[in-house]
Amino acid sequence: MVQRVTTWMKRHPIWSGIILLILLFIVYRIVRPAPHEYEYVSEPVTQGEVLRKVSASGKVRALNTIKVGTEVSGQVTKVYVDFNSPVKAGQILAEIDPTRVRARVQQSEAQVALAQASLQQTVANVARARAELEIQERDFARQKGLAERGFVSKAGLDIAQSKLNSARNALQVALAQTQSGNAQIRQGTAELSSAQLDLSRTVIIAPASGVIINKLVEPGTTVAASFQTPNLFEIAADTTKMQVEASVDEADIGQVREGQDVTFTVDSYPDDVFKAKVRQVRKAPVETQNVVSYLVIIDVDNLDGKLLPGMTANVEIVTGAKTRVTRVPTNALRFRPKAADRASEQKKPEDPNRKTVPKLAVYLVSTDPYRPVRRNVQIGLQGDEYTEVTSGLKPGDKILVRTKSLKPKAPTDDSADEDDDSAN
Known part of the structure; x- marks a missing residue:
């Protein structure tokens, strides 16, 4: 059989060459390595700052926001400031109609005046009662002296004693009326002070210097302070801080x-x-x-x-924060190469009696770009971008951080330059 093939090849050298080339091409396609559809992206280990x-x-x-309100109900008649208006402490911001409150002040003033007049009348009554009491005391003393000498009967002395007691009671009533008058004056004065305070509160004053950042009223707005204090303005006391x-x-x-x-x-x-x-x-x-x-x-x-x-x-x-430390990108600690590229890693036999402590590892670039070298490391401060490495690496080492796809992108694919960061 071999002799017949050899003879045929000698007789047909051209066809023999063509068939040989075809066989060689088939063998090459079978044994050649398949092209990778990805590549690894590396970054060097650097020295610098690590922030967590x-x-x-x-x-x-x-820093200090003051809400300016009012304790008086009524209609706002005037507003002197607007948004972003600078104000100083004591500056008038707005006014509320004072008609009703002013009427209360006048009524309280009249009540105080009436109480003072009543007190003066009561004082006069006290003076008259004191005078009457003195007269009755002298009369009783005379009647008593005459009764002791037998010139006045027992009934006459009793009448003098009754008049003296009545005079004493009248003085006590006049003194009580004086105390009542004083109490009425104090009450009226307190009501007057309250009315005058409400009258002063119809003028809204800035409690501190600052800037108006909120205005909640306009002229004509009616505010009711019956159950809670309504807010009219908000002042930012110091906008530089x-x-x-x-x-x-x-x-x-x-x-x-x-x-x-x-x-x-x-x-x-x-x-x-x-x-x-x-x-x-x-x-x-x-x-x-x-x-x-x-x-x-x-x-x-x-x-x-x-x-x-x-x-x-x-x-x-x-x-x-740490400065001037050896650092690696944080995602390099999470990155793992493809499973096929990690198959060559040498795994040490594990001691079943020894407690296993998880170790962090990174992968360094080797002479074969698809056979990275595993390196165990110890880390210190870990941040979002960089992590401190205390041992296992030195500045300048190149470590793998992600995988980049080499597949051609379809023309309609908007993400034409995306990287494949998934760890296999």
């Missing part, structure tokens, strides 16, 4: 301390990063839909006036 942050959201508030009230989740609140550095942004100025500090961590829990959070008060300077009350702040609280 807690993210939260909150509202910008004025603001505070952010941030809600921090209960899982992160244990890392937050007073004095920690804070950075935050607001939607109005997305490119500006504002710096602040934690002033207070309030221990009262706030529960919303079974989610517990705690309020953190953050102080911030607002000298340029960009921050306005009510703005939403995206807060990052720096709970840990």
Whole structure:
């Protein structure tokens, strides 16, 4: 058989060459390695800063917001300020119609005057009762002396004694009326003071200097202070200093301390990063839909006036920081190569009597880009972007951080440049 094939090949050299090339091509397609549809992306180990942050959201508030109300009911007749108006302490903000309150003042004044006149009459009655009492005392003394010498009967002495007792009782009544008159004057004076106070409260005064950030009344508005004090204005006492009230989740609140550095942004100025500090961590829990959070008060300077009350702040609280340390991207600690590329890893036999302690590992670039080298590491401070490595790596080592797909993208695919970060 072999001799016949050899003879045929010698007689047909061209066809023999073609058949040989076809066989070689088939063998090559069978034994050649399949092309990879992905590649690994690496980053070098660097030395720098590692920050651990807690993210939260909150509202910008004025450091001291004063709500100005009124304790007097009536119609607002004049309003002297508007939104964003700067005011000073003692400045008139608005006026309420004082007609009814002024009538109360006049009525109280009349009651006080009437009580004073009644008191004067009572004082005169006291003087008259004292004089009558003196007359009756002298008359009783004469009648008693005559009765002792037998010139006045027992009945005459009894009549003198009765008149003396009546005079004493009349004096006591006059003195009681004097005390009642004094009490009426004090009552009337108190009612007058209350009416005068209400009259003064018809003029709404700014209790402190600041800026009007809210105005709730206009001329013609009727306010009723029967059950609660209605608010008319809100004054931000000092807009150069603001505070952010941030809600921090209960899982992160244990890392937050007073004095920690804070950075935050607001939607109005997305490119500006504002710096602040934690002033207070309030221990009262706030529960919303079974989610517990705690309020953190953050102080911030607002000298340029960009921050306005009510703005939403995206807060990052720096709970840990280290500088000039060996660091790796945090996602490198979570990344794992494809299962086929990890098959060459040498696994040491495990001691069943030894307690296993989980170790963190990263994968370093080797001479074969699809055969990375596993390296166990120990870490220190862990942040969102970078993590400190205390042993196992040195600056300059290249570690794998993600996988990039090499498949051609369809023309209709909007995500033409997405990376495959999934760990297999």
